[in-house]
Amino acid sequence: MALSSWKELPIGTIITKPGSAREFKTGDWRSQRPIWDPEKCIHCLICFIYCPDSSIKVNSEGKMTGIDLDYCKGCGICEEECPKQAIHMEIEKR
Ligand code: SF4
Ligand code: SF4
Incomplete structure (x- = not known):
């Protein structure tokens, strides 16, 4: 299919075939998007x-x-866990 x-x-x-999740771009589930600041990032x-x-x-x-952003669902975990506040979430505009 x-x-x-x-x-x-x-x-x-549900996805039943192993390794097929990449076929389904889930980024449009997002209500918020992460914004990355490379200046603050320490990698x-x-x-x-x-x-x-x-x-x-x-x-x-x-x-x-x-x-x-093709796959990010906007959960905000990266913002929460980043020790340098290099990621913040913004409301998704469509
Ligand atoms: S957690 Fe923050 S500082 Fe670390 S790599 Fe990610 S964005 Fe950069
Ligand atoms: S942790 Fe960050 S990059 Fe990963 S899905 Fe959640 S918001 Fe998107």
Whole structure:
């Protein structure tokens, strides 16, 4: 079943095929979006560890490079856990 969005899933359906979650971009679930301030970031990657949606982007040198808004659901855990207040949440504007 090739779907372009989770919204096309029939009601009651769950992801049953291993490794297929990436096919379903869940970013449009968000009511708030995280805003990252690279000037404050010390690249400790605590946000990477805590993010339940693997949405913190990290390069090959182990530095945070941003947030993948295709999958971030806006839970705010990264804002809560960041020791440098380098992430804050804003109301999502659509
Ligand atoms: S937790 Fe904060 S300081 Fe650490 S990598 Fe994430 S944004 Fe940067
Ligand atoms: S708001 Fe939640 S899902 Fe989005 S990057 Fe932060 S921890 Fe991850």
